């Protein structure tokens with residue numbers, strides 16, 4: 010690339026089936042000039058999130074990503090020029106930078122992040138993933154000591170933190186993940202009590218064996234068949250924290266929704282509640298303080314999966330949807 014170029018990855022075409030590399034296109038443009046009130050950001054790390062794919066399907070908690078626009082995505086970025094009194098050159102911020110080298114954005118909604126090492130922790134444990142796990146589990150799942158907590162996409166960025174926080178809170182933790190290697194990692198490295206490989210074919214039975222007394226809290230990252238397998242195994246007065254539905258993002262929706270709704274909700278007096286992490290931002294400082302103390306005391310392990318090079322971002326997202334990642338996946342730009 011030339012020194013004055015801004016590489017951008019566009020969503021060239023909206024996928025109707027599985028996301029493929031040729032749904033994206035890389036272009037080179039000029040580095041934008043910040044206007045009054047704006048800052049120029051040099052993107053350092055792009056966050057890869059399952060939700061990136063959901064945004065291509067239509068409006069969610071944000072507007073849909075449209076064809077021929079820069080692919081949306083959160084980024085950890087450094088201020089390299091400023092026309093905003095709120096930020097100085099060298100400050101680090103997190104915002105929707107999109108998949109590109111540089112972005113000019115209004116300074117008024119940005120918050121300067123603390124300098125910490127490694128910086129990538131601002132995207133993983135102290136970023137959206139950590140906060141989603143923290144608030145989704147503690148505020149929506151409301152686990153009590155001795156509860157059985159089940160989490161799906163358990164080896165992913167949110168799930169791996171959910172399970173560890175549940176252990177810290179004195180729960181029995183069962184993770185659901187794809188493949189034996191991931192399951193072994195959950196129990197041997199992250200301290201989960203049991204792990205179930207949903208690709209092994211006998212999910213319902215395996216879950217029953219891993220949680221023989223039933224499930225108090227199910228942290229649902231995936232929806233679909235896994236939600237359907239968990240529902241009848243919930244204990245009376247159990248809680249289901251609906252965090253996401255990654256099984257539904259990449260391709261045609263399943264022909265039926267999870268069976269057992271709403272009957273099982275009634276009979277078992279379940280609470281099933283969705284949430285979006287931004288609902289809890291007024292309590293972010295408390296969450297960060299707890300997460301920091303657990304990480305520094307060694308009770309919470311941070312797993313990051315860093316891919317090099319902006320040009321590899323489409324493949325990194327496709328791989329995440331296929332389950333390549335362990336922990337928080339991001340691209341170093």
Ligand SMILES: NC(=O)c1ccc[n+]([C@@H]2O[C@H](COP(=O)([O-])OP(=O)(O)OC[C@H]3O[C@@H](n4cnc5c(N)ncnc54)[C@H](OP(=O)(O)O)[C@@H]3O)[C@@H](O)[C@H]2O)c1
Pocket residue numbers: 057058059060137138141162163164165166167168185186187188191230231235251252253254255256257284285286287329330331332333334336337338
């Ligand atoms: N509510 C909120 O505010 C909020 C905020 C952030 C994220 N989220 C949600 O949290 C969930 C996790 O997102 P993430 O970005 O952290 O991704 P992630 O868990 O790091 O990666 C996605 C994982 O999903 C699993 N997966 C893919 N297809 C699946 C399927 N059909 N069935 C079961 N598992 C499947 C894969 O692992 P396996 O190898 O185990 O299949 C993959 O590694 C998503 O649903 C996302 O939308 C919600």
